[in-house]
Amino acid sequence: MKSYCLEISGDFACFTRPEMKVERVSYDVITPSSARAVFETILWKPAIRWHVRRIEVLRPIRWINLRRNEVGAVVSVRNAQQAMTAGEGDLALYIEDERQQRAGLFLRDVAYRVHADLEVRDDRRDPMPPMKYREMFERRADKGQCVNQPYLGCREFAARVRRLETLSGEPAPIRETRDLGWMLHDLDFGNPxxxxxxxxxxxxxxGVIEVPRLNAREVAR
Known part of the structure; x- marks a missing residue:
């Protein structure tokens, strides 16, 4: 495995707490799963896995209340299957009929340094050597290439991403210590x-959060 570091920043962010059923309320900082997703927007292959190891908070934790319009429905899988079988169908969603206004407690003016390991799986079918995956990630990250736009919890909160080869001259994490409570680590896709x-x-x-391995004893399942 090889470790990489990304600086991830943005104007707004929302890493939604799953216990909040109606309104969106963010965790205090980026979650490991959201950080992993940013790495995967740059490079994802079935033969590799990303493991977030450390999160450094670079800016003070600040909040903002926003009220937004959201679409409160999705196209049903059954209707989609019927349309595929018949070759036609009405799968449209009309925003005027499905619009919902919701309040949210979001983060603003965020910046993080995230350290993650790139693991090339031993059971991969692709014969490409591990060095090729590393070179591919480095080249794409340095050029600003990505599969889709990286975001901070919600797709409308776009993220700015920069790969760091050295921390020399980079700002130090905030001088703050606190217990952030229970936080989502990641999802186990053993059963897809x-x-x-x-x-x-x-x-x-x-300002530094050490992230345990997914199978560590301190991770609750």
């Missing part, structure tokens, strides 16, 4: 039909 959430007790020490 029923992915299971895993949580860990996030502790920020001088």
């Amino acid at each position: 039909a029923d992915p299971q959430p895993h949580f860990f007790r996030a502790q920020m020490t001088d």
Whole structure:
């Protein structure tokens, strides 16, 4: 495995707490699963896995209340299957009929340094050597290439991403220590039909959060 570091920043962010059923309320900082997703927007292959190891908070944790319009429905799978079988069908959603106004407690003016390991799976079918995946990620990250626009929890909150080869001259994390409580670590896709959430007790020490491995003892399943 080889470690990489990305600086991830943006004007707004929302890493939604799953216990909030109606309104969106963000965690205090980016979650490991959201950070992993940013790495995957740059490079994802079935033969590799990303493991987030450390999160550094670079700006003070600040909040903002926003009220937004959201679409409160999705196209049903059954209707989509029927349309595929028949070759035609009405799968449109009319925003005027499905619009919902919701309040949310979001983060603003965020910046993080995220350290993650690139693991090339031993059971991969692709014969490409591990060095090729590393070179591919480095080339894409340095050129600003990505599969889709990286975002901070919600797709409308676009993220700015920069790969760091060295931390020399980079700003230090914020000087703040606090217990962030239970936080979503990631989803276990061992059973793709029923992915299971895993949580860990996030502790920020001088702006740094050490992320345990998904199978570590301190991770709750």
